[in-house]
Amino acid sequence: MKGIVFREFIDMVEATFGDEMVDTIISSCDLESGGAYSAVGTYDHTELVQMVVALSGQTDIEVPALVEAFGNYLFGRFLALFPVFFNHETSFEFLNSIHDVVHVEVLKLYPDAGLPSFNSSISDGGKTLHFEYHSARHFADLAVGLMKGAFAHWGEDVSIDIEDRTTGDDQVVMFTCTLND
């Protein structure tokens, strides 16, 4: 997983719970990187899982809620860091462009990046988005947070229906997003 995700997670924990919390969770985990993350590096995604679990233990907040909140936070950071990818009219159009545009650009810079794959389609005259998350990393909650961040950014009221379609090792989740009037 790209270092930028780890850096943003550490920054979020520091901004929200203080640097003692960062120190506590890093010390309590057995991290191969020692918790030293550079945005241009690549690290094992299980280190993020370990840190989220440790943060959950420290704060008594459920892991899925933490991951989703991190996704929401991450959307704001991506928007600030890479505004060029966000010039769409609606959140559905943006989400629909991730797999074919955003991830293609990421792969140009980082050919070794292990990205989740998204199958998406807009229907119903732009009112419905089918968005299928497919990943070996099991971060569907992170995707939910990122999507909610997008809906908030475009000021849209969207309901998300979540259907777990996992059958093998990879997590497969179908999100059906409906725009409310």
Next chain:
Amino acid sequence: MDIFELAKQAQKQNSATDDSPKGVIARLERKLEREKQARLTAEQTIEESSRRLYMANQALDASNNQLEGTVLELNDTMSRLTSAEVKRQATTATLVVALVLFIISEFAIEPELEKSISNTLVLQVAKVGIFSLLIPFEIIASRIIESGLTESGEISHMMYRNLLESAYDDGIITDMERNLLKSSAAQFGISDQVARRLEAEVVQAMGLDGDEQALLNGESEE
């Protein structure tokens, strides 16, 4: 939900906080160490990337040199083709001249000789003499034809036009094609002015639109 709201609602706060000066310093030292490690990783990554870029550049340079070699070879081949074409046309013309001379000697000169010379031996000698006199005519004629073909530049123009047509096949002239055209024009002995005129003719004949022509004019003025 927003992480800050979540944090507010969290009942439990960090239990293991040590706020004594020693604790704070130890924490900051660990943080400093992590930042240092992260910086080293980043520097390593950058160094690897620059090395990769350098290698890629080297490879590009090498293939550029190779391409230049190919262009030179192509030029050489083209000039050989041009002279072969000149020779072919010259040979055809020379044959025609030879045929005409043969007909003249066979049907105009020889009957006259046969009428006036009765001795067979003398007649044969006279025929051979006339035939030998015609040979220099033939050689001179073929020289004139060959140099005429080369100087009029018709063949080199034709070859250059063919080149232009293949270069414009995809509608654009790449830098490499432009270089090839320039060096070929020099090889064929075609002046810049003539080269531009031929190019304009080809562009018009191929029906390329104004944009491309403007582009082309801009490029040929360089």
